[in-house]
Amino acid sequence: MHKKIYLSAPHMSGREQHYISEAFHSNWIAPLGPLVNTFEEKLAERVGAKGAAAVSSGTAAIHLALRLLDVKAGDTVFCPSFTFVATANPILYEKAVPVFIDSEPDTWNMSPKALERALEEAKRNGNPPKAVIAVNLYGQSAKMDDIVSLCDSYGVPVIEDAAESLGAVYKGKQSGTFGRFGIYSFNGNKIITTSGGGMLVSDDEAAIEKARFLASQARDPAVHYQHSEIGHNYRLSNILAGVGIAQLEVLDERVEKRREIFARYEKALGSIDGVCFMPEYSEGVSNRWLTALTLDNGLTPYDVVQHLAEEQIEARPLWKPLHTQPLFASSAFYSHTDSESVCDNLFRRGICLPSGTNMTEEDQDRVIDVLLHLFQTTEVKRWTASIQ
């Protein structure tokens, strides 16, 4: 039996234990401490942000950004449809109303054209969004300058969900630093990991200080326990911050390796009829977090995912658009096109391949061989899994 190849397994550098020992020796076993401070400083320096607050997850960072922008019940927040549910769930935490925006073909991310239509209509109706969340999927930046300048002209702040794009660059600037707030995730499957964790970044240092306050139960300055607003328990553990410091030291290597993995897949499979790899937009450098591709060869994503699973290889369909999820059945959606929306089309045809940086070349060749064989076999076994 082959060993299992995962989609994106954690990849330790070897230095993590050093910082974890430091936490144990100093007995800083708390959701604050010197390693948390160091991790925040180093991350802020790495991406070029003035401030950073380390938190327990990327989802928590998005929630705090919404709180800082005063998003309240009944407010509207615009968000891409083509993303992981964690981008939109915090909108629901505040009982605000998500409005979904389609993707565009160059980057697969939020369409500035559909966004403009949504902003114009909202303005006409006297109901502008309180915030716009942009997302950089699979490591590629959205057209952030177009999105930010559009939102600026409507006076709407932007939150950049860079959970998947740490280390990527757009127009010479680090991904995650374009909006009023940026967020990163250090979940186990991301390009670097603290097993679970996240970061909120901004040039607004007062807002970052407020985020730390909200993330630690919003305790007012008083000797006794005094509280005037709702707080959360969202701070990152000092032990996990140690893991994060060691991971950040190898971020550049990890980006390089992910890009190599993508290039090897593309070289082996890219010239096959009906196979099309995720484009890289000319203005940016993707971190290629996951190798994503679309199929036009009669195979559905389910055929391929199922076939790979039988060979102990984990692959996934692309994100299912949120406007088609039961959870968001009543939400509005603005399409980029008059026909099938870009995100629905991508979901119908796309898959992600194993892209973890601790994969060996032999592992990757195994994936490539299985796919070559599948793509070249005419008699394809059909799977009846339905799209729900």
Ligand SMILES: *Cc1c(COP(=O)(O)O)cnc(C)c1O
């Ligand atoms: C992983 C991810 C998140 C959430 O991060 P967690 O740390 O798992 O909470 C948010 N948005 C996107 C696009 C993600 O991929």
